[in-house]
Amino acid sequence: MKILLVTERGYRSQWLVHFIQRKDGVVDIAGSLADMEDALAAGNYDVLLVDLDCGRDLISAVVEAARSNFPELRLLVLARRESIADVAAILDRGAELIASICMT
Numbered sequence: 001m002k003i004l005l006v007t008e009r010g011y012r013s014q015w016l017v018h019f020i021q022r023k024d025g026v027v028d029i030a031g032s033l034a035d036m037e038d039a040l041a042a043g044n045y046d047v048l049l050v051d052l053d054c055g056r057d058l059i060s061a062v063v064e065a066a067r068s069n070f071p072e073l074r075l076l077v078l079a080r081r082e083s084i085a086d087v088a089a090i091l092d093r094g095a096e097l098i099a100s101i102c103m104t
Contacts, residue, residue: 001020001024001025001026001046001047002025002026002028002043002044002045002046002047003020003025003026003027003028003045003046003047003048003049004027004028004029004030004036004039004040004043004045004047004048004049005017005027005028005029005030005049005050005051006029006030006031006035006036006048006049006050006051006058006062007029007030007031007050007051008031008032008051008058009051013029013051016049016078017029028043028045032058033058033061033062033065036048036062036065036066037065037069040066040069040070040073045073046074047073047074047075047076048062048066048070048073048074048075048076049076049077049078050062050063050075050076050077050078050095051077051078052077052078052090059077059090060089060093063075063077063090063093063094063095064093064094066094067093067094075094075095076095077090077095
């Protein structure tokens, strides 16, 4: 499985990258909307995984761009401490799943 992870906090996502790689997955990281668009245009990804800890403007732009340009792509969002309203807004924009994770 080939996954594109969109996050502004790459150092905090290393555990996730390591986990996916141990399960024989391939992970690329995009730190901006432009990086994501370039990677999606160049690669054949199975899943777009978005870190909801990114800024709200980036999350909205990423979800909207992914849905507009790659409607068949699986779009999953990782939520850590978000409110119900934030989660609902992202689902309304087109995310398929919000996964809540606990970081210690």
